[in-house]
Amino acid sequence: MTHRRTTQVTPASEGPGHTTRTSSPRDSADPSSLSAPRAVPSAAPGLPQVSEGRSAEVQRLVIDWFSRNARPLPWRDRDASAWSILVCEVMSQQTPVARVLPRWREWMRRWPTPADLAAAPASDVLIAWDSLGYPRRALRLQETAAAIADRHGNEVPHDEDRLLALPGVGAYTAAAVTSFAYGRRAVVLDVNVRRVLGRVFAAVEHRPASLTAAEKRWARALVPAQDHVEWNAGTMELGALVCTARNPDCARCPLLDACAWVAAGKPSDPTVVRRAQAWAGTDRQLRGAIMRTLRTAHAEDAAAVPTHLLTAATAALTADDAEALAAYPSPLRTAIGAVRDLDADGARTARLVDDLVRDGLAARDDRGIRLP
DNA sequence: AACGCGGGGGT
DNA sequence: ACCCCAGCGTT
Numbered sequence: 259m260t261h262r263r264t265t266q267v268t269p270a271s272e273g274p275g276h277t278t279r280t281s282s283p284r285d286s287a288d289p290s291s292l293s294a295p296r297a298v299p300s301a302a303p304g305l306p307q308v309s310e311g312r313s314a315e316v317q318r319l320v321i322d323w324f325s326r327n328a329r330p331l332p333w334r335d336r337d338a339s340a341w342s343i344l345v346c347e348v349m350s351q352q353t354p355v356a357r358v359l360p361r362w363r364e365w366m367r368r369w370p371t372p373a374d375l376a377a378a379p380a381s382d383v384l385i386a387w388d389s390l391g392y393p394r395r396a397l398r399l400q401e402t403a404a405a406i407a408d409r410h411g412n413e414v415p416h417d418e419d420r421l422l423a424l425p426g427v428g429a430y431t432a433a434a435v436t437s438f439a440y441g442r443r444a445v446v447l448d449v450n451v452r453r454v455l456g457r458v459f460a461a462v463e464h465r466p467a468s469l470t471a472a473e474k475r476w477a478r479a480l481v482p483a484q485d486h487v488e489w490n491a492g493t494m495e496l497g498a499l500v501c502t503a504r505n506p507d508c509a510r511c512p513l514l515d516a517c518a519w520v521a522a523g524k525p526s527d528p529t530v531v532r533r534a535q536a537w538a539g540t541d542r543q544l545r546g547a548i549m550r551t552l553r554t555a556h557a558e559d560a561a562a563v564p565t566h567l568l569t570a571a572t573a574a575l576t577a578d579d580a581e582a583l584a585a586y587p588s589p590l591r592t593a594i595g596a597v598r599d600l601d602a603d604g605a606r607t608a609r610l611v612d613d614l615v616r617d618g619l620a621a622r623d624d625r626g627i628r629l630p
Numbered sequence: 631a632a633c634g635c636g637g638g639g640g641t
Numbered sequence: 642a643c644c645c646c647a648g649c650g651t652t
Contacts, residue, residue, distance in 0.1 A: 346647085347647065347648095348648090349647090350646090350647040350648090351646095351647070351648040351649070352645095352646055352647085352648055352649090353646065353647085353648095354645085354646050354647090355646090355647070357646090358647085392648090392649090394649090394650095395648090395649085398649085398650095425649095425650095426648090426649065426650090427649085428648060428649045428650080429648085429649090430647070430648060430649085431647085431648075431649085434647070446647085448647045448648080449645090449646075449647075449648085450646095450647070451647090494647060497647090498646095498647075502645090503644080503645060503646085504644075504645075
């Protein structure tokens, strides 16, 4: 069903002018949303008070900039369904937009409503997820689809609390759907928004990794009562395109003259020792390899790699027995062989596959591959 | 608050 | 090599 969507301002081709683009049809009543922010946020460590005048000026600049610089992303189309927006938000969790685009198109073509996704074999879902990463998101999204189909009449909930109750939907995603799909006021706080607000108002290059309740309150008070959708989308877009984590393009920033971080001389954060990112040789890499190989083998020949053979793979991997392995169909053999190359003694592979099985890999039977 | 969780592109 | 990305769930 087609939900009314808010107007995402499209790149308006001309003139720097029209700041105010009023929102289009939204949910009529807005009873549960936050009360309009009057007062400036309560002070918290590193989060300065912001005068109403300055807040309003920054809001105006961001919204105006967004009206002229928004990327024409398909989920910003007026006729994009709430479901399509939820899918895009989940796919975008920790994954750059450019990588999401092709998978999102394919998903929406195949599964245009939650019920469609809920009815699909899990193996199809994982294969369509492809290499977006964090494949558990795909499984949670399918669980969410089933919940929406079964308990919400196949319509994405309008209520932020009900959105939050869905698997794989956290504070960010619930707020994003509330704002972008339904045009209701919400505090959309992703890594981009946090960075932009932190620089402009708090004069720090990067916010701390963890998001505190105090920062949420602070950010909430900065969301305007009007044009909040454009503010949410605009701060995100500004963070993605201009106020980037590294090498921000301050020369093109509409907030150049309003930015506390720039005014302070763009100080760098005190260097924090970051743990070297381990990847090669880790369980994580190995598990990713198992995923990829099984996915590929199943996609190439689903009959050869049904779920019960995945269970058999466990035995073969554990036994480290070439003869036993030879008993399995070729695509599966290839998959196991490829994984083995990463784990010469086989112990870790065996344990990981065993974990996969225990967590339900084998239990799903005809639903296809079930991985963590 | 701190972890663990994929994978690819940019610098 | 390392950093970063429209985060979430668990401990």
